[in-house]
Amino acid sequence: MKTKGGFTKNKQAMNRTKKNVEIDSKLENASLEDFDLSKARVYSPNPKFKTTIPTSIRLPQYDIELVKMIGHIKGVKYQTLLKMYIHEGIKQDRNLLVQVYR
DSSP states (O other): OBOTTSOBHHHHHHHHHHHHHHHHHHHHTOOGGGSOGGGOOOOOOOGGGOOOOOOOOOOOHHHHHHHHHHHHHHTOOHHHHHHHHHHHHHHHHHHHHHHHTO
16 A cells, blocks of 8 residues: 555554664664763643653562552542552653653
């Protein structure tokens, strides 16, 4: 299937993959001294445009059952409660990043 640019969708996907591999290989050998951190910013997404991506994670059944019970008590769905727990953990570690890169 051709697109406007004359490339097939698969070829475009391959080009993106090659570019990602090139970037990964450059970053793999880099150290913090290679980057100018004076212009670094902490990414803060616009709350109006929250984007989510589906993900899959395997968790112990016991943990899921506990989260379901806690969610029932709090009146929150267990998936929402899991997202809240993950968000809080990331928020704590994000502060760690700020401390390291100052």
